[in-house]
Amino acid sequence: MNDFERRARACQERLEAVDADAAVLFPSPNLYYASGFHEEPAERHLFLFVPETGDPVFLVPKLYASQIRDESWVSDVRTWADGDDPVEAVKTIADDLDLAGGHLLVDDTMWARFTQDLEAALPDATFGLASEVFDDLRLRKDDTELDALRRAAEVSDQASEEIRKLGGAAVGLTERELAEEIESTLAGAGGGGLAFDVIVGSGPNGAKPHHSHGDREIQRGDPVVLDFGAFVDHYPGDQTRTVVFAGDPPEGFEEVHRVVLEALEAGVAAVEPGVEAQAVDRATRRVIEDAGYGDEFIHRTGHGVGLEVHEPPYIVEGNDQVLEPGMVFSVEPGIYLDGRFGVRIEDLVVVTDDGCERLNHSPRTWESL
Numbered sequence: 089m090n091d092f093e094r095r096a097r098a099c100q101e102r103l104e105a106v107d108a109d110a111a112v113l114f115p116s117p118n119l120y121y122a123s124g125f126h127e128e129p130a131e132r133h134l135f136l137f138v139p140e141t142g143d144p145v146f147l148v149p150k151l152y153a154s155q156i157r158d159e160s161w162v163s164d165v166r167t168w169a170d171g172d173d174p175v176e177a178v179k180t181i182a183d184d185l186d187l188a189g190g191h192l193l194v195d196d197t198m199w200a201r202f203t204q205d206l207e208a209a210l211p212d213a214t215f216g217l218a219s220e221v222f223d224d225l226r227l228r229k230d231d232t233e234l235d236a237l238r239r240a241a242e243v244s245d246q247a248s249e250e251i252r253k254l255g256g257a258a259v260g261l262t263e264r265e266l267a268e269e270i271e272s273t274l275a276g277a278g279g280g281g282l283a284f285d286v287i288v289g290s291g292p293n294g295a296k297p298h299h300s301h302g303d304r305e306i307q308r309g310d311p312v313v314l315d316f317g318a319f320v321d322h323y324p325g326d327q328t329r330t331v332v333f334a335g336d337p338p339e340g341f342e343e344v345h346r347v348v349l350e351a352l353e354a355g356v357a358a359v360e361p362g363v364e365a366q367a368v369d370r371a372t373r374r375v376i377e378d379a380g381y382g383d384e385f386i387h388r389t390g391h392g393v394g395l396e397v398h399e400p401p402y403i404v405e406g407n408d409q410v411l412e413p414g415m416v417f418s419v420e421p422g423i424y425l426d427g428r429f430g431v432r433i434e435d436l437v438v439v440t441d442d443g444c445e446r447l448n449h450s451p452r453t454w455e456s457l
């Protein structure tokens with residue numbers, strides 16, 4: 089049994105536990121997780137029906153059939169051709185799997201027009217969200233997933249070290265030019281596409297946590313927030329360092345960087361099985377509040393990372409989810425001084441049996457070399 093079949097079988101156990109009759113998936117991380125077939129959503133009907141018992145069934149546009157047979161363990165692949173009505177095929181599959189009056193969990197990211205077609209085809213069925221089963225399954229990463237996440241983190245680390253070495257050569261580049269350099273460095277290190285738009289927040293732009301990059305030129309003394317990651321085997325990296333490429337940083341920067349680094353270390357030290365996610369948020373926040381910057385830490389401490397770069401568990405006050413071995417998430421405290429500069433430092437961690445494994449190891453200091 090391969091990883092994908094094992095995960096689909098686990099999904100079936102969860103379906104039984106929540107009293108649902110099937111999950112109906114659409115091109116998404118859930119569909120890849122259960123089948124091994126990876127595709128972006130598009131305009132043609134493409135569903136994977138995972139019934140509570142028995143074998144899953146794909147309904148796919150004919151042009152995908154051969155690809156899916158190669159990539160997925162699922163052997164029941166039914167096709168429809170351009171010009172056919174795929175909704176008729178949905179009704180046939182629902183009859184075959186005895187789902188017409190069942191409770192179906194549809195992919196959370198399924199486009200509304202496909203959900204509407206399912207509802208119209210199966211007027212006696214009731215519908216919920218597939219996250220009811222998949223969130224819990226995907227929270228704890230298996231060995232294959234951890235291996236991919238470790239390799240993605242290595243790609244971030246390698247790119248981070250190379251970009252830091254630019255030193256004074258980064259001065260005069262626009263944020264966009266540096267972002268392009270980071271993208272090609274990630275690719276050179278083995279990354280398979282960006283996990284999200286590269287963030288290069290120079291000077292005052294660093295105080296906007298999700299500023300991506302623009303036309304501002306990097307100046308001597310600018311703190312620059314560098315946040316990036318690339319996919320490896322469909323799993324992303326996500327790492328942040330704040331660097332001054334050349335010159336003296338602005339007044340107050342060194343203290344802010346020291347506080348954020350201390351908060352990161354406190355957060356990582358708080359990670360162990362049995363503690364609540366919010367305890368990690370409290371650990372980073374306490375350091376920043378004690379230093380007098382509580383109002384400038386304007387986001388949660390972190391987020392789970394898996395097939396999606398932002399997924400549960402969210403490391404935030406109010407989340408009493410108990411941490412378990414195999415969970416992977418970011419610890420990314422930041423201080424943002426509006427109009428001046430920002431500092432964020434971010435590492436990914438895996439919860440282990442007795443604490444955590446850090447996935448990122450590149451230097452966390454602000455000095456360029």
Ligand code: GLY
Nearest residue numbers: 284315326420434
């Ligand atoms: N790139 C945004 C984040 O670190 O979550």
Ligand code: MN
Nearest residue numbers: 315326327328
């Ligand atoms: Mn990030």
Ligand code: MN
Nearest residue numbers: 326418420434
């Ligand atoms: Mn992050």
